[in-house]
Amino acid sequence: MNAIGRFLQMVTFPELLKGMAITTKYLAKPKVTESYPDARPVLPYRTKGRLHVEIETCISCRMCEKACPEGCIRVYPPPKEVFKTDKRPAEFYLNQEHCLHCGLCVDPCPTGSIHHSQEFELAVVHYDDLLFDKETLPYDLDQKRFRWNLLENVPVKK
Amino acid sequence: MSRLARSAGNRGSTPREAKRAMTYEVLLNTVGWPLAKIVVLLAAVLTVVAYIGWFERRLLGLFQSRLGPNRVGPLGLLQPVADGLKLFLKEDIVPLNARPFLFKLAPVFAFFPAFLGFAVVSWALPWATPSGRHHGFVVADVDLGILLVLAVSSLGIFGIILGGWSSGSKYPLMGSLRSASQMLAYEIPLTLSVIAVILLGGSFRLSDIVAAQQKLGAYFILPGLLAFGVYLISAVAETNRVPFDLPEGESEIIGFHTEYSGMRFGFFFVAEYANMVLISVIAASLFLGGYDLPGVDDAALYAAHPNLASALGVFAFAAKSALFAYFYVWIRATFPRYRYDQLLRIGWVVLLPIALANVALVALLKLWLLR
Known part of the structure; x- marks a missing residue:
């Protein structure tokens, strides 16, 4: 009897049918693949992307420059006469080649002018493209998606 | 004359x-x-073989919560073209230890029988031309068609064994030995399940078998349900597909085409898919009525509009074959591989008794009920 029962189980293979039912269930489930270049990924708010500096609010205090472990930030304050009225830096350099995205420059900034953007596609063709200055650095590629809330140091969705 | x-x-x-x-x-x-x-026919079959690879990869992706290849062209439809180009442009390597002549011959041995079987498949009712002639949708409607398919599909194993042996490397040799042991397991149940259909149909000719199903008014899947099950399982082994892909062992063990590269590997690849298409097509015509239109009186339709009936028949046949192709991808997505002693056990302990009992059962059915 036992042998016949085992043979019947071999013939009807209930466990195989169960497996096939499971794969069919997964066929109907939503897929986890993101079609990356077509569909933009949804990044968390605190993504440490490329550094973004708001030159207009920067007071040239050079705290970020001192905090940077790699020394990839250079801030040049304006001449003294100008500094009395206009504290915006004369020049601001970021060497993206050395940047660790560690965020140590973001914490000491008294005005919250430097922060990480959500820009993560950092590949460039030339080394020169990795060097950012006052003109190129504040260029916010994410302007269409969010704006930085300076008071609470959080991004705000538009 | x-x-x-x-x-x-x-x-x-x-x-x-x-x-x-x-x-x-x-x-x-x-x-x-x-x-x-x-x-x-060759052009059509080669196109279908190319796209069944795309079909399998997309479907397998969907089964595994992925999307599958969708980057080349719309829906990834140009993927077979890209793959073919890649294989043609790759370097063709012949290992030093290989026996060069046989090494180069083996893919041909695998490729050729896979396409030979399509010659006897009857795709639709004959096409009627205005001049009153009838062209059958078949290259050679020979009397022993299904027997030729069985014989030729067994020949494909020579390409695998030859390829494994002539590579001059131990892993391909082991792969081809597994393939030989696998053949012992599935050939006899496969043939016996086809014999049951031949008994029901009363002919070896594929168009006659389809005509017999039309005459009976029911597809042979009903009286030959057991034969259908046995055929399905042994056909998977015949085409060297998961869960019986012992010779190839795509996912972890090393298979017979380890030493092959470029288009020589491509030939093995194409042969495998051609075998899959052939086995699906044969299954559709043996068990699901081939080009018979379900729910339609084919004879009446053919008498009224012969060419419409033929054209619809081709589509019905394709749809039925696609069901089998879907099934094979489905089980590939589900099951892990069997060891070859397990496969032999399935073949000899389970499938063979069922197939033998089924032949007797079908013979009795034929004697008393379906006369």
């Missing part, structure tokens, strides 16, 4: 011209039309 002679006589005025016209007719019927059919 009399019809030929008459039409030839109308055309030529002198006996010599009449003879020439007749020779032309005979040549057209013996060489011209079959050659044209072969070319069309």
